[in-house]
Amino acid sequence: MQPVAGIGLRSPHLAEIARDRPATGFLEIHAENYLGNSPAHRIVERLREDYEFSVHAVGLSLGSVDGLDEAHLDRVVALIHRLEPTLVSDHLSWSLADGRYFNDLLPLPYTEEALQVVERNVHHLQERLGRRVLVENPSCYLAFAHSTLSEPEFLAELTRRTGCGLLLDANNIVVTAHNLRLDARAWLQGLPPAAIGQYHLAGHAVNDADGEPVLIDDHGSRVGEGVWSLFGEIVRRYGPRPTLVEWDTDLPALDVLLDEARQAGRALGVEAEANARAA
Amino acid sequence: MNPTRVAIASALAAALVLPAATSQAQGNMEKCYGIAKAGKNDCQTAKSSCAGTSKKDAQADAWVSVPKGACEKIVGGKLTAG
Amino acid sequence: MLELRELQGAFAAHLKGEDRPDLTEAVVGDTISAAARLRIHRHHVGQSLVGALASTFPTVQAIVGEAFFRALAEGFILRELPAQPVLAEYGAGLPAYVSEYGPAAALPYLADMAQLDWALNLAFHAPLEDRLTASGLAGLPAERLFDLKPALAAGSTLLRSPYPIDRIWHASQPGATVGTVSLEEGPASVLILRRPDDAAFASLDTVEEIFLAALVEGSSLGEAAEAAVSVEPAVDPSRILGRLLALEAFAALQHSS
Numbered sequence: 001m002q003p004v005a006g007i008g009l010r011s012p013h014l015a016e017i018a019r020d021r022p023a024t025g026f027l028e029i030h031a032e033n034y035l036g037n038s039p040a041h042r043i044v045e046r047l048r049e050d051y052e053f054s055v056h057a058v059g060l061s062l063g064s065v066d067g068l069d070e071a072h073l074d075r076v077v078a079l080i081h082r083l084e085p086t087l088v089s090d091h092l093s094w095s096l097a098d099g100r101y102f103n104d105l106l107p108l109p110y111t112e113e114a115l116q117v118v119e120r121n122v123h124h125l126q127e128r129l130g131r132r133v134l135v136e137n138p139s140c141y142l143a144f145a146h147s148t149l150s151e152p153e154f155l156a157e158l159t160r161r162t163g164c165g166l167l168l169d170a171n172n173i174v175v176t177a178h179n180l181r182l183d184a185r186a187w188l189q190g191l192p193p194a195a196i197g198q199y200h201l202a203g204h205a206v207n208d209a210d211g212e213p214v215l216i217d218d219h220g221s222r223v224g225e226g227v228w229s230l231f232g233e234i235v236r237r238y239g240p241r242p243t244l245v246e247w248d249t250d251l252p253a254l255d256v257l258l259d260e261a262r263q264a265g266r267a268l269g270v271e272a273e274a275n276a277r278a279a
Numbered sequence: 280m281n282p283t284r285v286a287i288a289s290a291l292a293a294a295l296v297l298p299a300a301t302s303q304a305q306g307n308m309e310k311c312y313g314i315a316k317a318g319k320n321d322c323q324t325a326k327s328s329c330a331g332t333s334k335k336d337a338q339a340d341a342w343v344s345v346p347k348g349a350c351e352k353i354v355g356g357k358l359t360a361g
Numbered sequence: 362m363l364e365l366r367e368l369q370g371a372f373a374a375h376l377k378g379e380d381r382p383d384l385t386e387a388v389v390g391d392t393i394s395a396a397a398r399l400r401i402h403r404h405h406v407g408q409s410l411v412g413a414l415a416s417t418f419p420t421v422q423a424i425v426g427e428a429f430f431r432a433l434a435e436g437f438i439l440r441e442l443p444a445q446p447v448l449a450e451y452g453a454g455l456p457a458y459v460s461e462y463g464p465a466a467a468l469p470y471l472a473d474m475a476q477l478d479w480a481l482n483l484a485f486h487a488p489l490e491d492r493l494t495a496s497g498l499a500g501l502p503a504e505r506l507f508d509l510k511p512a513l514a515a516g517s518t519l520l521r522s523p524y525p526i527d528r529i530w531h532a533s534q535p536g537a538t539v540g541t542v543s544l545e546e547g548p549a550s551v552l553i554l555r556r557p558d559d560a561a562f563a564s565l566d567t568v569e570e571i572f573l574a575a576l577v578e579g580s581s582l583g584e585a586a587e588a589a590v591s592v593e594p595a596v597d598p599s600r601i602l603g604r605l606l607a608l609e610a611f612a613a614l615q616h617s618s
Contacts, residue, residue, distance in 0.1 A: 010318060011314060011315050011316065011317035011318040012315040014314050014315070014317065015314055015315070030318065030320050030321060030322070032320035032446050032447050032448070033317060033318035033319065033320050033449070035447050036447065036449055036450070036486035036487075037486055037487055037488040037489065038314075038317045038449070038485050038486045039314055039317070039485070039489075039557065039558045039559065040314055040317030040318070042489075043314065056322070058320050058321065058322045058446070059320065059445075059446025059447070060446075061446075064369070065365045065366045065369055069445065069446070071445065072445055072446055072447075075447075091322070094369060095446065096446070097369045097370060097372070097373040098370070098373060099444055100373060100442040100443070100444065101442065101443040101444065101445055101446045102373065102376050102406050102442070103320075103406060103409050103410055103413070103443065103446075103448065104324075104376075104402055104405050104406050104409070105322060106369075106372060106402060107402075108365075109365070109368065109387075111365075113364065113365050114365050117365060139324060141324075141398050141401045141402065142388045142389065142395065142398035142399060142401075142402075143388070143389045144368075144387050144388060144389070145386075145387055145388065145389050146362045146363075146387065179393075179398075180389075181391065202323075205326045207326065207327070207328070207329040208329060209329045209393045209397040209398065209400070209401065210392065210393045210394055210397045212392050212393050214329055214393065214401070216324050216325075216326055216328055216329070216401075217323060217324045218323050218324055218325065218326040219321070219322070219323035220323065220326060246322075246323075248321040248322070248323040249323055249325075249326060283587070284507060284583060285503070287507060287583050287586045287587060287590070287598060288503035288504065288506055288507040288583060289503055290586065290597060290598040290599045291503070291506050291507065291582055291583065291586060291598050291599060291602050292501075292503050292506055292599075293597075293599035294495065294598070294599040294600075294601075294602035294603040294606060295495045295496075295498050295499050295501075295506075296495075296499075297495070297599060297603040307563050307564070308554070308556070308561040308562065308563045308608070309527075309530070309531075309561055309562050309563070310556065310559045310560075310561045311481045311485075311559065311560050311561055311562065312481060312482075312485045312559050312560045313558075313559060314558065314559075316416065316485070319413045319416055319417070319448035319449050320446065320447065320448050320449075324401070324405050325404065325405045325408040325409055325412075327404070327408065328400075328401045328402075328404040328405040328408065329397070329400070329401055329404070342463070342464055344428050344429045344431075344432045344464065345429065346424070346425035346426060346429045346464075346465070346467075346468060347425070347426035347428065347429065348422070348423055348424050348425050348426035348429070348533075349423050349424045349529075349532055349533040349537070350424045350425060350468055350471075352532045352533075352537075352539065352540065352541045352542060353424070353468070353470065353529055353532065353541070353542050353544065354541050354542070354543050354544070355543035355544045355545045
């Protein structure tokens with residue numbers, strides 16, 4: 001995929017996108033929304049003829065100590081074989097424990113033990129898919145005292161051991177850095193450039209915990225200034241990559257989302273025409 | 280085939296040559312969902328995740344909460360006092 | 362130091378509302394305490410699952426309002442977390458939970474409305490199968506038609522209630538113009554179906570319901586018609602079958618049959 005900017009395909013926009021086929025670099029769907037047989041499926045299959053796709057899983061639970069849920073994995077594999085997206089990703093997190101799914105991207109301690117768990121799960125996922133996957137840095141609200149690696153060190157080592165790629169979410173870096181008192185620009189240093197396969201951008205909210213501001217990754221607003229600024233730094237350091245604008249809460253009119261993607265395209269140094277392949 | 284069977288079978292067969300009642304029958308249907316409801320999984324964090332106190336008792340909350348919605352339009356029947 | 366298995370177990374227990382000092386100790390606290398940081402995750406799990414259930418059970422929420430629904434859903438979530446990640450498939454147990462939910466005892470029809478919401482959700486996510494049509498049956502000898510046992514199309518559910526669930530559904534829609542619904546108007550039977558672009562339901566009259574219920578229980582078309590006629594001798598089976606075919610209630614016949 002060219003280093004263009006695309007949008008997250010959300011169901012309230014489906015009918016409008018299917019009708020108008022707006023110009024955007026690519027469309028990204030959440031795997032877990034397309035494992036049944038809803039009418040949305042057929043629309044996506046038709047859109048696939050006109051757009052490049054990215055499939056972003058949110059429920060594989062790559063950090064689960066019990067390994068991947070095979071029944072769920074079977075369905076994700078079938079979807080990806082059918083849709084043949086350009087990019088496939090999930091998060092550095094866990095959501096399943098003892099057969100219960102918590103619908104949250106839960107944090108891992110960054111230890112050798114956890115690294116081996118994620119390594120085993122990513123290996124297995126890539127074997128089942130027969131392709132490389134991208135692993136995304138999560139938004140963190142807490143850190144574990146016994147972590148021995150930083151998050152970027154953990155991710156870099158994971159790519160070395162499994163050959164997986166990285167999905168760098170600039171908003172998540174800003175959220176994590178603020179909440180864990182880290183330096184976002186320092187976070188960026190030392191990542192393996194060749195492993196970086198995609199960027200994500202989104203808005204976040206400010207809330208408070210114990211009377212102190214905490215950044216919440218709610219995907220509910222335009223991309224913030226701090227995130228644009230860090231994104232500029234990322235692009236300068238690692239170069240352009242396919243970039244997604246995500247919006248989940250308080251979804252705006254499609255035009256607003258497309259406008260955010262155009263701004264991301266400009267930040268990538270991509271000309272509007274190159275980004276408009278689907279017109 | 281006994282006479283009842285014959286009568287039933289021919290009545291059923293008559294359905295196959297009825298003038299197409301399709302549009303009328305489908306007009307009696309209630310469309311319910313719409314494509315906009317297709318996605319429930321996302322990867323955001325709920326904005327108000329910091330709100331509230333440490334411990335919650337859902338059962339206790341439930342008993343102080345009073346249904347307040349379209350139920351006000353549903354009347355009659357053997358209602359037990361809430 | 363918690364091993365990863367213990368840590369995930371403790372975190373899971375925390376998310377279910379338990380106090381886990383071992384987990385709190387493992388988390389770095391500063392001016393924002395470890396406990397406050399952990400609560401963000403507990404609240405997110407609760408809120409996001411309540412939101413998913415509200416989306417799957419819109420009629421139930423419309424009937425009881427957001428606050429009551431939230432309390433109900435939170436109770437259900439504590440009892441039954443999702444067993445897999447697809448949220449559209451979460452909530453099968455909610456109708457049963459509603460039926461024994463004390464605070465909703467004054468709304469005896471609420472569990473059946475939850476059944477209707479769940480059946481619509483199942484229909485929406487069911488595969489779109491080819492349907493049995495009148496022309497698909499044309500030329501079938503009357504004897505074979507009598508013995509035919511057509512299957513409901515995938516996603517179809519026959520739902521029977523002692524309450525007027527179809528009218529309650531109408532009254533609960535956003536912007537509904539329906540004034541009031543009396544529970545004495547019941548009972549009602551509805552057939553829920555997967556449509557090409559949606560899920561939908563149709564109200565059935567008594568003989569249609571008897572006919573369809575017989576088919577669901579394994580009777581042939583002829584036997585189902587006999588069951589309907591035995592209850593209402595004046596009924597014309599062609600009208601019932603004609604309506605069900607027009608509704609596209611049945612899956613197309615397999616070519617081998």
